[in-house]
Amino acid sequence: MPTRTTSSPPSGHLDVRVEDGLAHVRLARPDKLNALTLGMLDDLVGAARLLRRVDGLRAVVVSGAGDAFCAGLDLGSALAQPVGIAHRFVPRPWWGTNVFQEACWGWRRLPVPVVAAVHGHCLGAGLQLALGADARVSTPDAQWSVRETRWGLVPDMSGAATLRELVPADVAKELTLTARTLTGAEAARLGLVTRVAEDAVAGAVELARELSVHDRAAVAAGKRLLTPVADPGSRRVLARERRLQLRLLARLATSDRSRLPGSARPPG
Template structure:
């Protein structure tokens, strides 16, 4: 499948599909791609709209910043047009508040699907929700001007958009705690050194580098990529012997498939 027209273009999110690669773009550069519930719903819709042939998804943001985080309008009494503010949600029942946050989190979960490899191409500010959206992807290519920061704790909140699990997995508990509680900036060189970034490139080479990586990822057979991703995702929660068994089972499936004996 080849498409030059957007599959989706709404509420600050655009999805374009070209053969086996999809590109999801945050399209609110005037507000540094600030995030809102409407944008999160559009991200969920983008994930649902992906054709089955898509193997790699690139996530990018228009303008000088990837995403500067939550749109602060959500914390005003007026909130966003047509929906409750975050302050209104706080006045609801525990069940209602939990359901609302769970719905927001859905925008950050589908990037980890085992049938996809996802790449965040990150430039400029990636703050709070922006940092967590970059962490939702499997891989991160960053521009030399990138500035990651987790500012929620300093505002009296916590990172709640699924970012804590991958952050600890990438940099370890102690460093993740320090990054979150201090709210400091993590810039490109440190991001690469501590494992947040797979690659650092000049800002004008970011899109090309993401395209090159996407092309390289498409070189391996899809079923082998899916099995490998599942093995690696499960490695931290399995013991050594469990992981050995998972490797054997995955390899058996691959060998049978290559021999024409698969289901």
């Protein structure tokens, strides 16, 4: 593997760099708090698939540029592209997910540890992206929220499957139905966050190296053993996400969208 490789996916808002066996995947839309556009979802899917083919890869760190990890989906931008939403909403049979879900779930398919480095906002789609990683390092003051119900939606980017793996069912329901905001420290106490660090990226790199120091085949097998990916139960949950969200999206499309926040503070 080259010592250093850099790529800039088509949206221009995702940076991918591989150095000495560690891949850095960074959301790069800092002026919008790294709110995800439809193009960024495509790029996240593409980046995860690309990294599967990188020889010598040992771990991945996913982070966000600027003041936030990810403030969610840029819902205003997405709703302006109904054809784009429809195209990405259709599940791919070979994945068992659609593009929205695969942007988060695809990191589970990598044979190496993936660690999310969270600071600032981690809301809605951003939280689901973080939960798609194998571990999460957060600053103590980061803001975590399962945000979707605030905007008349439900988590539909694999969050229903990943959230219930980490916390009891009653906690998952409370977080989802209230859409309340947690600090990184509180998220750690609940089990959403693996470690708390003042410098999330440095902490994530440290953890990623710890997780990947042993035999690569054993690490890959251990991750596969403990990470549900394509089992029937997970597929049923992901399919239920899509069905419920489709009904809510249809309702939202005919409602007054003026209550949605501007893209500078996107809903997620």
